[in-house]
Structures are given as structure tokens and as C-alpha cells.
Amino acid sequence: MRPEEAKSRIETLVLLINRYNHEYYMESNPSVSDFQFDQLLKELETLEQQFPEFLLPYSPSHRVGGAPSKEFATVTHRYPMLSLSNTYSSAELAEFDARVKKAIGEEVEYVCELKYDGLSISLTYENGILKQAVTRGDGNQGDDVTNNVKTIKTIPLQLAPGAPDFFEIRGEIIMPKSVFEKLNTEREENGELPFANPRNAASGSVKMQDPAAVARRPLDCFLYQIPVSNGLFRTHMEGLHLAKKLGLKVSPQAKLCRSLEEIISFINYWDEHRDGLDFDIDGIVIKVNRLDLQDQLGFTAKSPRWAIAYKYKAKEAETVLLSIDYQVGRTGAVTPVANLKPVLLAGTIVKRASLHNADIIKSLDVRIGDTVLVEKGGEIIPKIIGVSLEKRVVEAKPVEFVTDCPECGTPLVRTEGEAAFFCPNEDNCPPQIKGKLEHFISRKAMNIDSLGEGKIEMLWEAGLVNNVADLYDLTYDQLFGLSKTIPASGGKPEKKLSFKEKTAENIIKGIKNSINEPFHKLLFALGIRFVGATVAKKLAFHFKSIQHICDATFDELIAVEDIGERIADSLLTWFARPEHTMLISRLEQHGLQLTEINHEPLTSGLLSGKSFVVSGVFSQFSREELKQQIEKHGGKNLSALSAQTSYLVAGENMGPAKKAKAEKLGIPIISEDDFLKLIS
DSSP: OOHHHHHHHHHHHHHHHHHHHHHHHTSSOOSSOHHHHHHHHHHHHHHHHHOGGGOOTTOGGGGGOOOOOSSOOEEEOSSOOOOOOEEOSHHHHHHHHHHHHHHHOSOOOEEEEEEEOSEEEEEEEETTEEEEEEEOTTSSEEEBOHHHHTTOTTSOSBOOTTOOSEEEEEEEEEOOHHHHHHHHHHHHHTTOOOOSOHHHHHHHHHTOSOHHHHHTSOOEEEEEEOSOOTTSOSBHHHHHHHHHHTTOOBOTTOEEEOSHHHHHHHHHHHHHHGGGSSSOEEEEEEEESBHHHHHHHOBOSSSBTTEEEEEOOOEEEEEEEEEEEEEEOTTSBEEEEEEEEEEEETTEEEEEEEOOSHHHHHHHTOBTTOEEEEEESSSSSOEEEEEOGGGOOTTOOBOOOOSBOTTTOOBOBOOTTOSOOBOSOTTTOHHHHHHHHHHHHSTTTTOOTTOOHHHHHHHHHTTSOSSGGGGGGOOHHHHTTOEEEEOOBTTBOOEEEEOOHHHHHHHHHHHHHGGGSOHHHHHHHTTOTTOOHHHHHHHHHHHOBHHHHHHOOHHHHHTSTTOOHHHHHHHHHHHHSHHHHHHHHHHHHTTOOOBOOOOOOOSOSTTTTOEEEEESBOSSSOHHHHHHHHHHTTOEEOSSOOTTOOEEEEOBTOOHHHHHHHHHHTOOEEOHHHHHHHHO
């Protein structure tokens, strides 16, 4: 084929395939079969490989993913992406309506939209071509995730004819429930931990470094806000109609409401029907429709005065407590888990719920056979929050918490002042061994990303690893061909997992690379009780080596900032055991870092003398990253609120008890945006 013929055919194929994509994903009305579509896409990819000079920026071949990126570039938003004020009651909603009408001096028309539970995104199109996709971040700056977003088929790479030269629109990337359930089923079959909820799965997927991996997780996107009209429309609803005309996916549920009663009716309708959606929503967003009135109302420091989010409360259901299992965690803590009579809750069948600890069981006075109230607030395992005493059966008896470890039979212990019972047999109790191995390889610890939880399970069952030092004795020959059969269950056939050549090579390489991780990460990775990442850093920077920590006395340990008696006792107990002395010796022989070489310099001293407690879920940072920012600017992280706490940094889903305690102690509660202002 001559170059000019190839150029013409590529242009034709791109137009055709983009049109078929729109028909399939946006209109649910495909005009060609899957086979025909695949053949056209294959032809396009072949021509683009042969004639790369004719590759178009909006070619559908970009959707399969580009080259992996080591990090995402930070981009400053042209217009800030502000958060919304939240309300949970119709009374507060009425106050919002009254404030708006008082400021405007006339009746106001609102647009009500579903509040999608996902990852906020800003899309920029130039000359109709998708130029950039940026996460919300701190509202002023976000991550450039353009290559990953191009894999989302409901986001057009090219707008329909008539698009302005520059066009920006905001929305939410979500993972449909059907995709989420399938993904979690696959993860569980592979022995990996399931995602907590679709929101976390969507956010984690968009932040993956390999676009090809993102493409394998079918994400979706709803768009709902054009920050600047440029005279193209006069109302918010007209803006949504324009976006739809340009080929963008907007909410079909958006509705004009002309009174508070209509707004509340819309809220109540979707509270009742939201379980029927294939995506999660956590509330309703109410916006003033006319743009000139939005401009008149303006903004506060962190949110628009012309919009508010009504948040739904967690779903609840009644069912019967059938029995209680006791699970042993990595640290030996024993957690009671309730087995329930199956009940439909928030769109899923719930069979199990957390009971947290013995004190919670006692305070609830929960008994086997009781009718219990179960709440699901977005996580996988719901929790029991109450008991229906009037429905209690006569034969119901108080729960006797187990006295021996359900896994290894060791008598359980409970330290004064602690809520949990725990098994002290940390080096020989199977779930503790596996939990410590999984903790050791995790990202915040030794970062051996080639070993997932399922692989650790296989290695342990094969007798190849019994402690973390055993990982460094593994050889390629031991790994290659190692297999595990997963029995058939739930109507699914038997499945066999095995380590092939590449898998074995990657595991050995990952273990070898972990030798270079700094000492404070190794100290955290050892899984010593109460020694989290922050405590491990303080110990490493103070004592400089593991030998100095091992030799330290109780008084020397508690002299370190934020190291209390409980942590000191735990360290002394751990290092006193001969098995752990031998473990350290083996790690040293393998060349791991047992001394702290460099103390990372401070970025600034802006937070010097201030202490913080971080709680909730954040958009710009993970909680750990937020804590790192605090330390980099001279601040101190605290694990619990006290009169000495300077600030509580509050994210989404922060517990009400923590908020109430902060208010009682007079501790300022700040948002993620407020925190960023402190360090800017």
C-alpha cells in the first residue's frame, strides 16, 4: 500500500471505529458486530505500525495503553477544583436554600445530580482533541493521568464537530459494580486481598503506572461541570446538553427542581433506588442553575456558595446472628466476626459482619440467635451496631470470648488498657507467620512488588518460607513450576496456579532489589507490635542501627520522642527472643540495611512545633503520604487526639467520635486544602 493510500485508510478507520465506540458505549446501540469491530481495529493497528508517521492523536488504538510511567507530572489547574459543602439533613438543606434566596432576592431554579463515588477528574480538549486529564489533587494541582484516562472508552478522544477551540469539563471516574465484583472475584481466586469498595478500586486503577493494566479494568466516567461557559450557554443544564451534543457522557438522571420540596423528593427517590444502579453514589449534588446567579453567589475559601452535597447515611438492615468466628491477624490480635443469616443490604447479600473486640460484644450485649442491626458504610465487611432486645429469644446466652488461639491453641493474653486479646505465639502461629510475611513485602515496607499475598501463601504451604529471612534463601529452581490447586467452589471450576519462568525470575529479582531499602523501612517491615512506619523512623534516626536498638534499655527507649512505655516493652520483648536475634543475623548476612545512612532533610520548618492527627480518606494524598508531608515540614504525627494536638486533618469518612472529641478538646479541624495552605 502506498503512503497516501495508507494515510487515507487510517483516517477512515479512525472515524469509523470512534463512531462505533460511541454507539456501543454511549448509546448502547451498536451497528456492527464485535467481530467486525475487532477486525477493523486490528487493521488500523497494523497500518499504524507500518506507517507511524500517520498516527492520529485521537486514534482508538491509544485506548489499549501506552508506555508505563515512573511518576505522574504535577499540573496546576487552570480553574481550581473546589470541594462541596456537605449536609446530612433536610433542615440544613432548607438553610442552604434560604441563604441562596436571601442573597439573590428571588426564586431560584436548581439542578439535582447524583453524587458519584469515585475519583474527580478534569478533562481538557484543544481543537476537539483530548489534550490532558488531571486528577483533582489538592484542588489547585493534580496528577497528569492522561495516558490512563485514554483507556476509558466512555471518554471520547475527539469531540463531535462544533467543539470550541479550548474546552474543559470536570467529572468523576468510577468503577461499575459489575466490574468491581468480577475484579474482586479474580483477586480472591488468586489469593490477593480484595478491594474495599469500587471508589478505592477506581482511584487505585487510575493511579496505576501501566496504562495497559488500566485498560484491563473497564472504568467509566460521568461528566458534570464545565468551569467556564465562554458564552456558549447560560445555565448549568444548558452546559450539560452541550457536553452531550459534543459526545461526552453526562448524567441522564440530572433534573431541574424549582422548589425545596422537589429537591427533597429527588433525594428520597434515589435513596430508595440507588441500589439498582450499576455504580455507587453517596448522595445528591444540588446546584443553582443560572450561571449569572452562580457568579453573584461566589465562593468561600474552599467551596462554592451556589452548590451543596446532600450525603446519604449508611444503609442498615436487620438479620439474625447465627455464630461467631475468631480470626487471628498479623500481630496476633483476635477479631470476632459474626456469621449472619443472609440479608440484602446496599445491593449485596451480607453474610458476615465485624464485631471488633470483646468489649464491643459486651457493650452491645450481643448473643447467638439475636436479631441484630447491621450497617454498611462502603466497606466490604459491614458491622453490627445494635441488638433488637424485644426480639431476643429465651435460649440466647451471653457470648463467651475464646480463651485459646483458634489457630494454634496458645492461651490468649490481654494487656491492660488494650481492647484486643492476642496470641503471643507470633513465630509459630500460621496466620501470624503469613501475615508478617505479607506485611514484610508490602509497598510501605520492603516493597517486593513481585510477591503478592497469594504467592506468599503458596510459598508457605510449600514449606519454603517460615519467616522473612527465608525469602532471601529462595532460588529460581525452588520457584519454577511451583503450583497450587484452588478447589472448585460456588459453581466455579477447579483452578490451578503455577509459577512460570517469568514469574520466578521477577520474584528473585524483587527480593534482591529489596536489599537496598533503608533501615527504617526494614525495621517497620519486621512487624514488631506497635512499631508502625512513623515509630520505626524515629527509632532508626535516633539509634542509627538495629544493634543499638537491641542494646537499648527501657529508659533509653522511652527517652526517644513519642516512644511510650507500651512501645518500649514491645521492643524489649521482641529483641529478647533468641529466634529474633538469629533472624537479624541472617538478614545481615544477606546484606540488608541494618543501619540508617541518611536522614532526609526537611523541606521547610513551617510546621515546627505543631502536632497532627490524620483521619479519613483524602483525594491528593494517601494518609501515609500526608503524614510524610507533615514530617517533611517539621511537624509531628500523633496516633490519637489529646490536648497537645495542634490540628486534626479530616478527610472523607472520618469517624464522628473523633470529630466530637476534637471539638470537645477545642482542636482545630482542618481539611486537606487547609493543610496544603499551611505548607504553601
